Amino acid sequence: MQRAMLAALCAAVPGAGLAQDAGADAPAMSYGQRPAHLVGQLEEGELRSTLEACLGDVPERTAFSIGHRGAPLMFPEHTVESNEAAARMGAGILECDVTFTADRELVCRHAQNDLHTTTDILTTDLAEKCAEPFTPASADAEASAECRTVDITLDEFRTLTPKMDAFDAAATSAEDYQGGVADWRTTLYADGATLMTHAESIRLFDALGADFTPELKAPVVEMPYEGWSQEDYAQAMIDEYREAGIDPSRVWPQSFDLADVRYWIENEPEFGRQAVYLMDEYDLDGYDPDDPSTWPQSIAELKDMGVNYIAPPLWMLVKLEDGEIVPNALADAAREADMGVITWTLERSGPLADGGGWYFQSIADAVDGDGDYLELLDVLAQDVGVVGVFSDWPATVTFYANCMGL
The missing domain is CATH 3.20.20.190 (Phosphatidylinositol (PI) phosphodiesterase)
Known part of the structure; x- marks a missing residue:
């Protein structure tokens, strides 16, 4: 059974x-x-x-x-x-x-607007749908973005890869923005x-x-x-x-x-x-x-x-x-x-x-x-x-x- x-x-x-x-x-x-x-x-x-x-x-x-x-x-x-x-x-x-x-489907996320820190959305084609696109760090401001579950459909949500919740405020590229994990956490179990x-x-x-x-x-x-x-x-x-x-x-x-x-x-x-x-x-x-x-x-x-x-x-x-x-x-x-x-x-x-x-x-x-x-x-x-x-x-x-x- x-x-x-x-x-x-x-x-x-x-x-x-x-x-x-x-x-x-x-x-x-x-x-x-x-x-x-x-x-x-x-x-x-x-x-x-x-x-x-x-x-x-x-x-x-x-x-x-x-x-x-x-x-x-x-x-x-x-x-x-x-x-x-x-x-x-x-x-x-x-x-x-x-x-x-x-499309009003219920999903598990800590916030409606955390996809940019908890998934790889900024490195995918779905980045163009984000409420606020990635902005690289400059001398005057930290790197930023805002991607919401409500920006995409359930089918699009399913294509994302989750990661440890973090971002690199000094990033100058969307790829570098994926980092920033606290040194007392780990990425050892993030794959898959x-x-x-x-x-x-x-x-x-x-x-x-x-x-x-x-x-x-x-x-x-x-x-x-x-x-x-x-x-x-x-x-x-x-x-x-x-x-x-x-x-x-x-x-x-x-x-x-x-x-x-x-x-x-x-x-x-x-x-x-x-x-x-x-x-x-x-x-x-x-x-x-x-x-x-x-x-x-x-x-x-x-x-x-x-x-x-x-x-x-x-x-x-x-x-x-x-x-x-x-x-x-x-x-x-x-x-x-x-x-x-x-x-x-x-x-x-x-x-x-x-x-x-x-x-x-x-x-x-x-x-x-x-x-x-x-x-x-x-x-x-x-x-x-x-x-x-x-x-x-x-x-x-x-x-x-x-x-x-x-």
């Missing part, structure tokens, strides 16, 4: 590399080397001792571990291969960021990667034994688009799960737009009860997650709207108190309201010797090495009480969750 399903999936998703797993219930899981490496960076103490005792354990899939665009620390994001890697690391939930093409439509991601994730967290991305074109409203777009994403026969209990639809979340709550209640509000209040002037007077709405008010899950970034849930990482007011309010909390994105900051950048900004003074990935994860799980963590390398979260029985 499983062999037949995987064979059918390989036929349905061009380039799917699942053949080696045929006959298994799901891809064989492995933590690889990174969790052990991070444990070795921890200071001596209870957390290190606990995690060291688990290093020889056999991995198990867990919904606490969420693949953020698959496993993009080393694989091109939103590709078949990136998600296969995440599944092999035990991620129990996988993500397709959903946007649409010129395969783009996906949203419908293809559903079939793939199902066959990999994972559940689903699609994110409805904000369009860069004005809506309605050719008569297609934002509500139509939000409904189209849900419709593809219904058409695939997926139980709504396996789907956590996400959006930064609270109106999308409320649409699902009101019009697709089976899916809406697990809809996730991705909190971007950090963009508001004066916002402070530790000061409720600056919040546009309280957690209790969100709960009254029917929102059962919120997903703020890592730093919005914690603060430093006497040099220790502790929950902040937002985390406390979520717990008091019995609100499910998911957070993002672990392993996206690169090496933490310099404080961790944007994702660690509220605790930067306490961050000085890669062991702090696990220190923060422990606080989020044990003290904040998050129910899931997005990661660019899911093995780390899977290992921690398995060790702690989450």
Whole structure:
């Protein structure tokens, strides 16, 4: 039965590399080397001792571990291969960021306007269709371009080759613009990667034994688009799960737009009860997650709207108190309201010797090495009480969750 399903999936998703797993219930899981490496960076103490005792354990899939665009620390994001890697690391939930093409077909891309950094479009004949053509770097400006999924049709999208999300700001040619990958990432696994439509991601994730967290991305074109409203777009994403026969209990639809979340709550209640509000209040002037007077709405008010899950970034849930990482007011309010909390994105900051950048900004003074990935994860799980963590390398979260029985 499983062999037949995987064979059918390989036929349905061009380039799917699942053949080696045929006959298994799901891809064989492995933590690889990174969790052990991070444990070795921890200071001596209870957390290190606990995690060291688990290093020889056999991995198990867990919904606490969420693949953020698959496993993009080393694989091109939103590709078949990136998600296969995440599944092999035990991620129990996988993500397709959903946007649409010129012919209103849903595809997996982090943004509607990222094709110039995530694919080879600028080196193909489709470059002439880009909203903003490639402009080489000059003495006064960096190299630039903007290519959108809505600039091309689905058939044209399928001709593109994905790559690691990066660009060379000093490039004087479209070919050179393809570079710029951070030195702590890699291009080792980029060759032969395969783009996906949203419908293809559903079939793939199902066959990999994972559940689903699609994110409805904000369009860069004005809506309605050719008569297609934002509500139509939000409904189209849900419709593809219904058409695939997926139980709504396996789907956590996400959006930064609270109106999308409320649409699902009101019009697709089976899916809406697990809809996730991705909190971007950090963009508001004066916002402070530790000061409720600056919040546009309280957690209790969100709960009254029917929102059962919120997903703020890592730093919005914690603060430093006497040099220790502790929950902040937002985390406390979520717990008091019995609100499910998911957070993002672990392993996206690169090496933490310099404080961790944007994702660690509220605790930067306490961050000085890669062991702090696990220190923060422990606080989020044990003290904040998050129910899931997005990661660019899911093995780390899977290992921690398995060790702690989450």
